Amino acid sequence: MSQRALASALGVSQGFIGDIESGRSAPSRNFLQALSEHFRVNPAWILEGREPQIFEDGPGFSSDVGRIAPPQKGKPLAGHLTIDGQDFSLITRHKAHVSAGKGLAAVDGLEKDGLAFSNSWLLKAGLVADLSALVRVRGDSMSPAIPDGATVLVDLRGITAEQPGVYICILDDDVFVKRVHQLRDDKTVVGHVLVSDNPQYPPVVVSGRDNYRLRIVGKVVLAMHTV
Structure with missing residues (x-):
């Protein structure tokens, strides 16, 4: 020119x-x-x-990992951002901690930040970003599978323990991460057993009139920790 x-x-x-x-x-x-x-x-x-x-044309910016841009809102299952055209969704990481030990208060702060997961991975895992959460684990009762300090990804739709697995649960006013097994009498759920991976922690049985004390918050689907 x-x-x-x-x-x-x-x-x-x-x-x-x-x-x-x-x-x-x-x-x-x-x-x-x-x-x-x-x-x-x-x-x-x-x-x-x-x-x-x-x-480049359009909103967004280039970075070392590729071009980061807003999502295509008209696209089905659009995430919170795109990286080189691939959709990612943010899952909130909370300041609340769950206990793999004796239990901690349910909440000790507000939302902290978020981590981005590709929508293709979330789809394969059967997860919905807005119905999932990330929380920190304190204690060693679920070690070695979930060591002290690990961050776990929780499916908040998993509020029943029909299938054995690792769940976030509230017992009275304390929040735990445990393997949960239902106790059944024929087809009726009569209680739950909270089991730790660490054999130093004995199982906890909640049944009968005490069932109201237990609430399942969500199912743990991924544990992230440093090595």
């Missing part, structure tokens, strides 16, 4: 463009903004030589 055409597009004089190109003048903020808005030129590339030279 000629200096005259560029000057006309940006609303500046041809001499101003010439001064910038020759190094006699530095580009002003307004000039850089106009250049970016009209031609999607990256001001950081002009000033410091940082890539990209040209911004």
